[in-house]
Amino acid sequence: MTGTELLTGASPSIQALAVIGVVLLEAIVLYVGYGAVEEAVGSAVLDRLANGR
Amino acid sequence: MIGSFAATELLGLAPEMIGLFVAFGFMVGVFFGFFGMGGSFLVTPALLILGYPAPVAIGSSMAFVFGTAAIATLKHHDAGQVDYKLGALMFVGITLGIELGSRLVFGLEVLGIANVVVGVAYVLLLAAIGVLFTRSALDTDDEDAGDNGEVGDGGEDGDDDEAEDDEDEVPAIARKIQSYEIPPMVTLADGSRASLWTISGVGGGVGLVSGFLGVGGGFVRMPAIYYVIGTSLAAAVGTSLFGGLMSGAVGAFTYGRAGVIDLGIVTALLTGSALGARIGSSATAYVDEEDVTIYFGLMLLVASAAVGIGELSAWLSMPILDRLSFVLLIGSALLVCAVILYHGALAVRRTRGVPGSARSGE
Numbered sequence: 205m206t207g208t209e210l211l212t213g214a215s216p217s218i219q220a221l222a223v224i225g226v227v228l229l230e231a232i233v234l235y236v237g238y239g240a241v242e243e244a245v246g247s248a249v250l251d252r253l254a255n256g257r
Numbered sequence: 258m259i260g261s262f263a264a265t266e267l268l269g270l271a272p273e274m275i276g277l278f279v280a281f282g283f284m285v286g287v288f289f290g291f292f293g294m295g296g297s298f299l300v301t302p303a304l305l306i307l308g309y310p311a312p313v314a315i316g317s318s319m320a321f322v323f324g325t326a327a328i329a330t331l332k333h334h335d336a337g338q339v340d341y342k343l344g345a346l347m348f349v350g351i352t353l354g355i356e357l358g359s360r361l362v363f364g365l366e367v368l369g370i371a372n373v374v375v376g377v378a379y380v381l382l383l384a385a386i387g388v389l390f391t392r393s394a395l396d397t398d399d400e401d402a403g404d405n406g407e408v409g410d411g412g413e414d415g416d417d418d419e420a421e422d423d424e425d426e427v428p429a430i431a432r433k434i435q436s437y438e439i440p441p442m443v444t445l446a447d448g449s450r451a452s453l454w455t456i457s458g459v460g461g462g463v464g465l466v467s468g469f470l471g472v473g474g475g476f477v478r479m480p481a482i483y484y485v486i487g488t489s490l491a492a493a494v495g496t497s498l499f500g501g502l503m504s505g506a507v508g509a510f511t512y513g514r515a516g517v518i519d520l521g522i523v524t525a526l527l528t529g530s531a532l533g534a535r536i537g538s539s540a541t542a543y544v545d546e547e548d549v550t551i552y553f554g555l556m557l558l559v560a561s562a563a564v565g566i567g568e569l570s571a572w573l574s575m576p577i578l579d580r581l582s583f584v585l586l587i588g589s590a591l592l593v594c595a596v597i598l599y600h601g602a603l604a605v606r607r608t609r610g611v612p613g614s615a616r617s618g619e
Contacts, residue, residue, distance in 0.1 A: 216515070216516065217510075219516065220509070220512075221513075223320060224320075224323065224510060224513065226520065227320050227327075227509065227527070228323070228327055230523075230527055231324040231325075231327040231527060232331075234328065234528065234531035234532075235327075235328045235531060238535055242535055250605055253602055253606065254605050254606050
């Protein structure tokens with residue numbers, strides 16, 4: 205799966221920008237998503253790890 | 258079954274390959290989060306060993322670097338540790354360097370020797386960095402009673418203790434370089450001054466390495482900003498990540514125009530690395546970096562040998578060597594990742610849990 209499927213028929217530069225846009229979007233979603241998960245369960249995981257249970 | 262088929266269709270990869278890339282991305286993320294570098298230069302060799310052509314391996318790695326650096330820069334931006342002016346000034350050099358590096362790769366591809374040349378370059382690069390890290394760790398062990406404030410990325414220069422005492426201190430060698438005032442001079446965010454030639458030279462050199470090898474270049478860029486341009490260590494780390502973001506963007510654009518970036522690989526790697534980076538960066542609050550630096554150095558040496566064996570496999574047409582090479586690369590990364598997580602778990606127990614419960618483990 206290369207970036208060329210994203211915008212078929214578009215110029216190579218536009219396709220390359222689309223690839224960069226998709227990766228940036230993925231990065232932001234993952235940053236926010238994992239941040240929310242860390243906020244929700246991070247402390248509980250550390251406590252569990254600390255107490256060995 | 259339907260779900261896995263849909264995922265296969267979505268990313269263009271077999272389910273086991275998705276799992277492999279997510280797991281590998283996780284390990285790379287742990288290294289990146291813990292050491293502030295060290296992820297991307299494992300990705301290209303892994304893809305080469307898996308049989309991807311050099312442009313695909315490098316292009317996908319550059320796009321992965323871009324995503325990882327974007328996440329890391331977001332974190333350092335919040336801490337105010339990014340010198341955007343310096344990053345922007347490095348941009349031209351980085352762009353030219355990457356363009357030159359990628360032209361070199363595509364030229365070698367036409368000659369049919371891109372995989373061999375990039376592979377050999379990786380063998381040398383991984384071995385050199387591995388030796389630096391291992392020696393640095395052994396030197397630290399010898400000194401033992403030395404200060405604990407040392408920060409690992411710059412740790413290769415064990416003699417320059419002046420620079421390592423204070424994170425805000427500019428190293429002596431950087432002050433010496435700054436004293437040669439070659440115009441035009443520019444004022445950096447922290448008030449220090451550097452020649453635009455030095456900044457462009459650092460940007461160009463790092464860009465060339467990035468474009469040729471498909472790496473973020475953080476292992477070169479961060480020390481170069483710190484030791485050559487001369488900023489505080491915190492600003493060097495933050496600005497280096499911003500530089501990685503630009504390198505990754507320019508590299509992804511360059512290779513993306515050629516249509517050689519595999520988005521499935523990038524997505525799977527990013528999914529793992531974003532989680533691993535969070536865990537790795539949290540581990541820095543608990544684990545003494547010096548405890549695991551030697552493992553990291555040894556892993557790089559094993560990775561160097563793995564890439565070398567992979568090259569041999571192609572020359573000798575012995576698939577068993579390819580398998581050995583892959584097992585060595587993944588196995589060593591897995592081992593070091595496990596060491597970091599193990600030390601992290603012990604340290605969490607020691608600092609947050611029942612007193613004494615962890616000490617028995619050490």
